[in-house]
Amino acid sequence: MAFVLILISVFMVFLAIIAHRKLLALSGEPQIYAEVASELQQRAHDLLVRKDHIEARAHLDLADENERWKNDLAQYMEDYEQEALARRRLHLGR
């Protein structure tokens, strides 16, 4: 009798801990967001590297290359803004 009751109470403690751990898993940023953030970071880095290259060989066909770089930068800014808006909607609900 006592053994069964003790078993039930230990079981309830485990149940509480399992539910708490599930809640903890809900608290962090989801994996997909970390991946998206990492990709945006990588793209920003590539853009900066390209800008350095353009500036280093200023004597060559500068105007064309510079124009393309600016277009890519604008595209990146657009993506970044969309991502930020989506995150704000999800986490803040507005």
Add this chain to the structure above:
Amino acid sequence: MLNEQIFELLKSFEDVTSIMYIVLFLVIFFIEKRMSSATVALLVLCLCKGMASLILPELLTLASQVGLQYKFAWYGCWMGLNVICIGLILKFHLSHKIRASNVAITVSLAYVMLTVVQALDFIDRATLNSSAFAMIYQVSIPTINIGLIPLICYFWLQDFRKAALMYKEG
């Protein structure tokens, strides 16, 4: 003597906790104006307090009888209520697809601690009957209940400030 005084003080504070929970819930709900993680946790907290005060008189008469099964009725009911509350918080978060804030995690952790303390005291009573845990039980449960209030305030203000900063930037 000193223990008695501390116990009296804790008891008098604990009587106010349910009102404090309700006030906190109303204040946070009126400021946030939506079902967020913090309001869900506080709502469940208020619900639990209400259910506890409803079943307390019957449980007291039940627990005053001699026999292990009556003792288990007392501890088991509180443990069951705590588990149900954690489950409710989890369920609300899952169904509303909201991220668990620090407030919700603190409340859930408090329920886990209450469950552990109750289980330890029951196991002690069922096996050794040394009543070593009786004192810890009597002190820790009001302490957890009272300590929740400043912790909730602190974590909620922290989250509120973070959200306000993000909103300003966005």
